[in-house]
Amino acid sequence: MKKLGVFVCWCGSNIASSVDVEQVVVQAAKLDGVVHAEHYMYMCSDPGQQKVKDAIKEKGLDGVVVACCSPRMHENTFRKAAGLVGLNPFLLEIANIREQCSWVHANNKPVATAKAVSIIEATLDKVKQNLPLETITIPLNKRVCVVGGGIAGIMSALDLADAGYEVVIIEKEPAIGGHVAQISTTFPYFQKLPELLQKKIDEVNAHPRITVYLSSEVDELEGYVGNFKVTIRTRPAFVDHDKCTGCGKCFEVCPVSVPDEFNRGLSQRGAIFRYNQGSEHQLPIINRDDCLHFSDGEQENGEKCQLCVDACAEQAIDLGAIRSLQEELVGAIVMATGYDVYSPANLPEYGGGRLPDVIDGLAFERLLDPKGPTGGRIVRPSDGRVPKSVVFIQCAGSRDPERHKAYCSRACCMYTAKQARLYKRQVDDGTAYISYMDIRSDSRDFEEFVQQGMEEENLVYIRGRVAKVFPEGDVLKVFTADTLSGRQLEIEADLVVLAMAMEPKSGVRELAKKMNVTIDGDGFLSETHIKLYPVESSTKGVYLAGCGQSPKDITDTVSQALATSGKIQTMFSNETLIADPLIAEVKEDVCSGCGICIDICPYGARIMDDFKRISMVNQAVCQGCGACIAACPNKACELINSTSRQFIRMVDDFSHKAQMA
Amino acid sequence: MKTVVSRDQVQGDFVKKVAEISGENFFNCYQCGNCSAGCPSVNEMDLLPSQVVRYLQLGLAEEVRNCKSMWVCAACMMCQARCPKGVDISKIMEALRVLQLREVDAKAHIDVTDFSEDYLERAPQIAMISGYRKFLPL
Numbered sequence: 101m102k103k104l105g106v107f108v109c110w111c112g113s114n115i116a117s118s119v120d121v122e123q124v125v126v127q128a129a130k131l132d133g134v135v136h137a138e139h140y141m142y143m144c145s146d147p148g149q150q151k152v153k154d155a156i157k158e159k160g161l162d163g164v165v166v167a168c169c170s171p172r173m174h175e176n177t178f179r180k181a182a183g184l185v186g187l188n189p190f191l192l193e194i195a196n197i198r199e200q201c202s203w204v205h206a207n208n209k210p211v212a213t214a215k216a217v218s219i220i221e222a223t224l225d226k227v228k229q230n231l232p233l234e235t236i237t238i239p240l241n242k243r244v245c246v247v248g249g250g251i252a253g254i255m256s257a258l259d260l261a262d263a264g265y266e267v268v269i270i271e272k273e274p275a276i277g278g279h280v281a282q283i284s285t286t287f288p289y290f291q292k293l294p295e296l297l298q299k300k301i302d303e304v305n306a307h308p309r310i311t312v313y314l315s316s317e318v319d320e321l322e323g324y325v326g327n328f329k330v331t332i333r334t335r336p337a338f339v340d341h342d343k344c345t346g347c348g349k350c351f352e353v354c355p356v357s358v359p360d361e362f363n364r365g366l367s368q369r370g371a372i373f374r375y376n377q378g379s380e381h382q383l384p385i386i387n388r389d390d391c392l393h394f395s396d397g398e399q400e401n402g403e404k405c406q407l408c409v410d411a412c413a414e415q416a417i418d419l420g421a422i423r424s425l426q427e428e429l430v431g432a433i434v435m436a437t438g439y440d441v442y443s444p445a446n447l448p449e450y451g452g453g454r455l456p457d458v459i460d461g462l463a464f465e466r467l468l469d470p471k472g473p474t475g476g477r478i479v480r481p482s483d484g485r486v487p488k489s490v491v492f493i494q495c496a497g498s499r500d501p502e503r504h505k506a507y508c509s510r511a512c513c514m515y516t517a518k519q520a521r522l523y524k525r526q527v528d529d530g531t532a533y534i535s536y537m538d539i540r541s542d543s544r545d546f547e548e549f550v551q552q553g554m555e556e557e558n559l560v561y562i563r564g565r566v567a568k569v570f571p572e573g574d575v576l577k578v579f580t581a582d583t584l585s586g587r588q589l590e591i592e593a594d595l596v597v598l599a600m601a602m603e604p605k606s607g608v609r610e611l612a613k614k615m616n617v618t619i620d621g622d623g624f625l626s627e628t629h630i631k632l633y634p635v636e637s638s639t640k641g642v643y644l645a646g647c648g649q650s651p652k653d654i655t656d657t658v659s660q661a662l663a664t665s666g667k668i669q670t671m672f673s674n675e676t677l678i679a680d681p682l683i684a685e686v687k688e689d690v691c692s693g694c695g696i697c698i699d700i701c702p703y704g705a706r707i708m709d710d711f712k713r714i715s716m717v718n719q720a721v722c723q724g725c726g727a728c729i730a731a732c733p734n735k736a737c738e739l740i741n742s743t744s745r746q747f748i749r750m751v752d753d754f755s756h757k758a759q760m761a
Numbered sequence: 762m763k764t765v766v767s768r769d770q771v772q773g774d775f776v777k778k779v780a781e782i783s784g785e786n787f788f789n790c791y792q793c794g795n796c797s798a799g800c801p802s803v804n805e806m807d808l809l810p811s812q813v814v815r816y817l818q819l820g821l822a823e824e825v826r827n828c829k830s831m832w833v834c835a836a837c838m839m840c841q842a843r844c845p846k847g848v849d850i851s852k853i854m855e856a857l858r859v860l861q862l863r864e865v866d867a868k869a870h871i872d873v874t875d876f877s878e879d880y881l882e883r884a885p886q887i888a889m890i891s892g893y894r895k896f897l898p899l
């Protein structure tokens with residue numbers, strides 16, 4: 101490289117007030133290889149960029165240093181300009197003489213000026229050793245995998261499929277819908293959720309571009325953005341749904357009776373059952389863990405149970421079915437794994453998990469569902485009596501950094517108001533008390549919804565965290581305080597409803613590890629930036645939506661889901677992906693194959709080539725962070741255009757100057 | 762001591778009566794405290810105006826019946842003017858006074874014949890009227 105150019109920016113007075121730019125230009129012009137040097141008030145402006153372009157053209161520059169602000173600001177601007185006039189963009193470097201010079205030596209012009217010259221000199225020495233590079237293109241498979249078929253997964257999948265892309269949904273449970281399927285009515289307008297949800301589920305099932313894997317989980321994930329391979333593990337239903345007519349004979353004969361999870365234990369089910377008993381759309385499945393056929397015990401006649409097989413006229417039941425593994429190739433992934441309700445058993449002081457009439461909010465939703473275990477009648481689980489006094493306890497397990505979850509679960513203030521209002525509408529002579537710390541009603545029409553509940557349904561809000569709940573006779577006693585009147589209260593209740601915290605769905609920690617997606621201290625999937633990259637995970641090509649990322653209501657869940665779809669469509673608007681070539685590189689003859697870099701890389705970009713026994717860099721995944729370079733005991737890896745040689749030379753430049761001074 | 766709260770109280774006769782006479786729905790109040798912040802008589806009250814409403818929400822009849830605040834209330838209507846939820850506490854205070862007056866011995870107020878003609882000449886009418894309503898043996 102022989103013909104170098106130096107462009108010194110004033111940045112208005114930001115640089116020029118403490119750096120003598122004219123002097124810098126005079127000094128720079130004398131440096132080895134420099135054939136052009138000039139200064140200008142705003143180099144990033146159009147006329148400024150034109151100066152760079154003109155000099156490159158006229159003087160045939162083959163290396164450029166722009167001395168200005170941080171490369172984070174304008175490296176791209178100048179590289180683009182250089183590229184337009186035929187200079188390889190990677191032969192242009194920024195010398196940061198603002199943040200690292202003029203701003204820190206504002207009162208010392210001689211020092212600032214000398215330092216600016218040093219920085220330029222060192223950067224010139226770097227440019228001399230830069231290689232011209234081409235951006236890397238990566239193939240892009242325009243299919244999407246959505247993990248979790250709750251409302252988040254459903255909305256994301258539908259939007260992407262409508263945009264023309266193939267989508268596969270992987271759902272752990274035997275049906276899609278997630279928690280929304282368990283909720284009867286939503287705030288703030290009392291819309292019926294089952295109808296809204298069923299419409300979306302029908303759309304998914306009818307969509308030619310959506311494939312749903314039920315009772316399935318991610319077994320393994322390989323690959324990287326644009327090119328993932330997902331291995332899907334599916335549990336057998338043991339019932340051939342093409343043959344099954346849904347007659348229900350099998351339910352009648354199955355001798356097993358266990359609490360029904362979907363109904364939060366408010367009803368029983370057999371080992372062969374409909375996942376959502378209220379949904380005539382769902383066909384029977386067998387849960388292997390409950391089924392006597394698979395347990396060690398034998399029937400009286402010494403044979404393994406197969407009563408359902410014998411009862412089924414369609415011969416739809418096959419107890420020999422086994423789990424299956426399938427592969428899907430996709431370019432992007434949406435993690436929509438949702439939440440679990442924090443178990444009431446964690447709150448023994450409220451009798452959670454112990455007293456039958458102390459239930460969680462989701463169980464109360466099941467009582468409200470016309471197709472639920474009580475046909476929509478609100479009754480006490482213990483004796484079927486209509487409760488005349490109900491205490492709702494908010495923040496149960498939330499906002500308790502000492503013993504439970506430090507965070508606010510965000511949807512419970514609103515669903516509690518909704519539940520209390522629905523209760524009063526059904527039992528108009530009943531009294532609904534709501535124990536609260538704050539009422540968080542921070543969205544459109546939410547505050548009005550709560551106030552209306554107070555005004556019209558006379559909800560008795562009591563400000564204070566409940567101390568304990570215990571049975572007395574056939575009622576419950578609730579000890580609490582009302583900080584507004586300054587009284588300690590004792591309330592008699594027939595039913596207590598705990599607005600339990602939401603926590604990340606179980607198993608997500610392991611899944612996140614497989615996907616190389618970071619999680620926060622509470623186990624929720626973390627976004628890259630809470631303000632600007634709210635649905636991007638730490639792994640490129642993996643996006644986040646819904647309660648798996650943090651607790652939220654349906655409105656926010658759906659907004660996020662649609663955002664993931666938008667993000668993925670942006671990515672899919674190109675035929676290939678383009679990656680920065682400033683990444684790590686391995687000297688194959690030096691690498692000993694120790695594998696240290698593989699563990700160190702935060703992006704999972706290093707892979708062992710089993711044949712050559714050396715560590716390779718996945719160009720599509722590497723972010724050029726340099727962690728592996730520092731870790732390698734053999735100095736076998738380098739960052740392209742930021743090699744050790746280049747940096748040692750730059751450090752030499754500085755120390756040489758320092759010695760002379 | 763624990764204060765027992767029950768459905769019978771919250772939906773009890775006393776609070777229903779106060780609601781009926783005042784025409785106010787206590788549950789409109791969301792306990793912001795604005796009334797208590799502006800009330801000129803608070804220094805002499807045992808319950809803040811907002812607390813009076815709070816006790817009524819919880820149906821604590823005895824406590825409300827025995828409070829001094831209703832007698833201290835100057836009926837200035839500052840609370841009504843400021844309340845963001847349109848609750849008129851001055852009407853509630855009046856309702857409480859009326860209920861008390863109805864219940865206690867009708868002779869418990871001043872008797873005009875106890876005053877000399879001379880005094881009656883000089884006494885402001887408003888003072889006499891409030892004396893009729895307020896001089897109760899508390």
Ligand SMILES: Cc1cc2nc3c(=O)[nH]c(=O)nc-3n(C[C@H](O)[C@H](O)[C@H](O)COP(=O)(O)OP(=O)(O)OC[C@H]3O[C@@H](n4cnc5c(N)ncnc54)[C@H](O)[C@@H]3O)c2cc1C
Pocket residue numbers: 247248249250251252253270271272273276277278279280283285286287316317318436437438439440441460461462463465511515518605607608611645646647648652653654655657
């Ligand atoms: C009692 C209660 C009442 C509520 N009422 C309302 C209301 O009235 N209005 C409102 O707006 N919000 C309400 N909410 C909040 C609402 O439930 C959530 O906002 C919504 O369900 C979030 O949807 P989601 O898809 O993110 O998660 P989920 O509904 O939890 O769905 C996640 C799905 O992913 C699946 N999944 C999880 N992990 C995996 C895995 N590893 N592999 C494959 N699949 C997986 C799950 O099986 C599930 O189907 C309420 C919440 C509660 C607890």
Ligand code: SF4
Pocket residue numbers: 353354355356370371372386390391392393405406407408409
């Ligand atoms: S084999 Fe027996 S226990 Fe198993 S699902 Fe059929 S009837 Fe129930």
Ligand code: SF4
Pocket residue numbers: 494495496498499507508509510511512513514538539540599
């Ligand atoms: S949303 Fe309301 S009830 Fe739920 S944790 Fe937050 S403050 Fe408590």
Ligand code: SF4
Pocket residue numbers: 796799800801802803810833834835836837838839840841850851854
């Ligand atoms: S009307 Fe009574 S309670 Fe209301 S501000 Fe005036 S004195 Fe206070």
Ligand code: SF4
Pocket residue numbers: 789790791792793794795796797810811814840843844845846847848850
């Ligand atoms: S100002 Fe109105 S809403 Fe606020 S505390 Fe007083 S009565 Fe209640």
